[in-house]
Amino acid sequence: MLNKNIETFLGCDNDYEESRLVIFGAPFDSTTSFRPGTRFASKTMRSESFGIETYSPYQDKDLEDIAVFDGGDLELSFGNTAKALAQIEEFAAKVLEDNKLPCMIGGEHLVTLGAIRAVAEKYPDLHVIQFDAHADLRDDYLGETLSHATVIHRVWDLLGDDKIFQFGIRSGDRSEFQWGQDHVYTNKFNFNGLEQVIEQLQGKPVYLTIDLDVLDPSVFPGTGTPEAGGVTFIELLQAMLQVTELNIVGCDINELSPIYDQSGVSTAVACKVLRELLLAVN
Structure with missing residues (x-):
């Protein structure tokens, strides 16, 4: 008997009801300031994920031993940024209402705002850990307040001071770093200080957002900026495994733009990061 051909991320073909983890794609890149293409990340990752194994030798865990539901890609309004964010928020809120953990595949980094709005509604004391090359703390970019360059400032609008912890940051306007000194914790270039932050956040709800351009371009060239x-x-993996010891209530990876790496290496890296993240937060 023939069945519908439904493509899922490797090992994530479980039923919704039995799954604690729910992955979904947010294929949106309408505010990308340099090179677009992240809207193709989730679709490409699903296809290419079968080039890696379900088993992680790093954690001695296997995706076949946990229940993950792949909700597919959201149909987002590309012509209306605010509406697209509302659609992401609505889906994430449904997942949270069912006591499941949302794990989003972007898309540009702005999609994080939609997910965090939903998570913050359920967890008012939410804290955010951000792995990223860019501060994303502008109040506006070319007059637009909703942009992948402003996303963490918009998250700060929701959460306030002392709730956002940035690592790996090595790019941003001078004013972003100056503003950030008074409002967020920023560790430039690497993950130094992560252990102290983890100790500080014990018992608190935490959202982890991973902008994959935190990786060096020699490892991950397939990104817009x-x-x-x-x-x-390995440094990213070790930091991620440390963070996932906390009470992670939502997470995402974003900013893979597969068209800028025809070798497929960047997509393979993104798939491996997602595999390790799913296994770690389960």
């Missing part, structure tokens, strides 16, 4: 001087895959 590559920045030299990034971390290695």
